[in-house]
Amino acid sequence: MSNSLITDYLVIGSGVVGMAFVDTLLSETDANIIVVDRYAKPGGHWNMAYPFVTLHQPSSFFGVSSKELSRGDIDMIGLNKGMGDLATGAEICAYFEDVMRHRFLASGRVRYFPLCEYHGDGQFTAKLTGKRTAVAYRKLVDATFMTIAVPSTHTPNFTVAPAAQFMPLNNLPSVTEKPAGYVVIGGGKTSIDACLYLLENGVDADEITWIRARDAWLLDRANTQPTEAFFSTSVGALAAQYESIGSAKSIADMFQRLEECGYLLRLDPATRPRMFHAATVSRAEIVELQRIKNIVRAGHVTAIESHRIVLHEGEIATTPAHIHVDCSASLERSFGRKKPSPVFVGDCITPQMIRAYQPAFSASMAAYVEAHYADEAEKNRLCTLVPMPNYDVDFIPMTLAMIINQYNWSQDDALRRWCRQNRLDGFAKLIAEMDRDDRQKTDIMRRIQAGVMPAVAKLQQFSAELADGARK
Numbered sequence: 355m356s357n358s359l360i361t362d363y364l365v366i367g368s369g370v371v372g373m374a375f376v377d378t379l380l381s382e383t384d385a386n387i388i389v390v391d392r393y394a395k396p397g398g399h400w401n402m403a404y405p406f407v408t409l410h411q412p413s414s415f416f417g418v419s420s421k422e423l424s425r426g427d428i429d430m431i432g433l434n435k436g437m438g439d440l441a442t443g444a445e446i447c448a449y450f451e452d453v454m455r456h457r458f459l460a461s462g463r464v465r466y467f468p469l470c471e472y473h474g475d476g477q478f479t480a481k482l483t484g485k486r487t488a489v490a491y492r493k494l495v496d497a498t499f500m501t502i503a504v505p506s507t508h509t510p511n512f513t514v515a516p517a518a519q520f521m522p523l524n525n526l527p528s529v530t531e532k533p534a535g536y537v538v539i540g541g542g543k544t545s546i547d548a549c550l551y552l553l554e555n556g557v558d559a560d561e562i563t564w565i566r567a568r569d570a571w572l573l574d575r576a577n578t579q580p581t582e583a584f585f586s587t588s589v590g591a592l593a594a595q596y597e598s599i600g601s602a603k604s605i606a607d608m609f610q611r612l613e614e615c616g617y618l619l620r621l622d623p624a625t626r627p628r629m630f631h632a633a634t635v636s637r638a639e640i641v642e643l644q645r646i647k648n649i650v651r652a653g654h655v656t657a658i659e660s661h662r663i664v665l666h667e668g669e670i671a672t673t674p675a676h677i678h679v680d681c682s683a684s685l686e687r688s689f690g691r692k693k694p695s696p697v698f699v700g701d702c703i704t705p706q707m708i709r710a711y712q713p714a715f716s717a718s719m720a721a722y723v724e725a726h727y728a729d730e731a732e733k734n735r736l737c738t739l740v741p742m743p744n745y746d747v748d749f750i751p752m753t754l755a756m757i758i759n760q761y762n763w764s765q766d767d768a769l770r771r772w773c774r775q776n777r778l779d780g781f782a783k784l785i786a787e788m789d790r791d792d793r794q795k796t797d798i799m800r801r802i803q804a805g806v807m808p809a810v811a812k813l814q815q816f817s818a819e820l821a822d823g824a825r826k
């Protein structure tokens with residue numbers, strides 16, 4: 355049995371990207387929208403997240419623009435003490451469900467098809483009934499492009515012997531018996547979360563072995579607080595970032611300066627980070643993580659056997675009594691295979707990152723541009739892709755593209771005004787409404803204005819050097 359429907363926008367995916375896009379489309383147009391997702395609930399990968407997950411950034415600029423996610427609290431305890439609240443996975447899922455029910459569906463303009471697999475060509479199938487639906491649409495929104503692999507659902511790219519105890523970090527809360535030790539596999543933010551979970555729950559740091567193929571540059575969460583109280587830290591960090599880049603003598607010198615000014619952090623001062631995935635941590639978390647001394651840097655794991663772990667560049671001993679914690683779902687493998695396309699191509703819209711680190715804001719901006727601009731070239735100019743970083747040096751093209759987009763947006767009065775009232779922007783409102791008589795704040799703004807062009811020039815020079823290096 356099949357069904358046919360007609361809509362203005364057919365949106366595939368109700369993760370943060372699909373939700374933020376639809377929310378802005380609802381605000382800015384009178385369009386009808388169909389949302390299809392294979393999961394039972396909106397929220398995308400947050401439905402599969404580990405029980406102790408939280409946002410990495412303050413809740414106040416995550417989610418959809420029209421509804422606040424933050425409780426407005428400053429954390430009084432724990433490793434995020436003194437900073438804006440970080441929503442838990444459960445809070446995020448409840449939030450998206452609320453947005454779906456009370457805003458999207460209540461509007462009468464959105465129809466939602468959970469538990470449905472999209473096949474392309476406007477066709478999807480309900481997983482429980484097998485019923486097929488064909489949709490005639492004006493525009494297709496592929497809100498699945500930025501999906502990322504998570505440990506609970508990905509397939510590791512190494513073999514695991516049946517005798518080995520191996521689990522995604524999702525299963526750590528079900529451990530009931532002390533193992534001989536914990537081996538955490540992965541160098542990204544999930545591995546950081548796994549290690550912090552173990553330490554916070556009293557596991558001795560010496561009982562943790564951390565396999566980190568690459569170390570990463572990290573962002574300081576104190577610099578991401580979009581509130582008055584943090585103006586000099588957050589907006590000041592932007593000024594310091596531009597100054598560090600602009601005065602750098604080389605790429606290595608740029609990273610050194612970015613670290614010295616507190617824009618970038620790392621776990622081990624003796625190891626040069628080769629990775630940059632924009633993971634965000636607090637300084638208290640760094641101190642805690644530095645208690646772990648058993649760091650294995652011998653490349654990626656190729657096999658977990660019953661009594662040894664084989665890596666690209668060596669092996670270490672293990673036992674069936676050790677728990678191996680999988681945090682190896684890779685951002686690189688999630689994005690590496692995908693070829694970015696412009697956001698707007700004919701009747702297809704593919705929201706992607708147009709402001710670094712901000713999938714929610716990026717999707718909301720794409721919807722605003724879709725609603726208010728007609729010319730495809732102009733739409734794509736305003737939504738120029740900001741490349742996803744993987745290696746340390748990817749920081750360079752990413753930051754350059756982000757600054758250029760920001761400049762283009764600032765030249766458009768309507769867009770600038772819209773950014774100010776979009777809670778996902780985080781900082782535009784804070785800066786627009788700052789007290790012009792506050793000397794400290796106006797000094798920071800002057801430093802940003804003076805620093806931006808030298809930073810752009812240096813990023814262009816470094817990008818050219820990287821391109822030259824790649825050609826040789």
Ligand SMILES: Cc1cc2nc3c(=O)[nH]c(=O)nc-3n(C[C@H](O)[C@H](O)[C@H](O)COP(=O)(O)OP(=O)(O)OC[C@H]3O[C@@H](n4cnc5c(N)ncnc54)[C@H](O)[C@@H]3O)c2cc1C
Binds near residue numbers: 369397416470500713
């Ligand atoms: C632990 C963790 C913490 C994070 N913290 C932050 C943070 O603090 N701030 C931040 O900005 N970002 C954060 N991110 C990253 C951010 O969540 C992701 O970049 C973003 O969620 C990607 O969202 P998405 O909507 O593109 O993908 P997803 O959440 O994966 O959603 C895609 C949706 O598409 C559906 N789908 C895919 N294909 C089909 C199909 N064929 N048919 C039907 N449905 C389909 C899926 O079911 C899914 O629901 C975090 C990520 C992780 C893993």
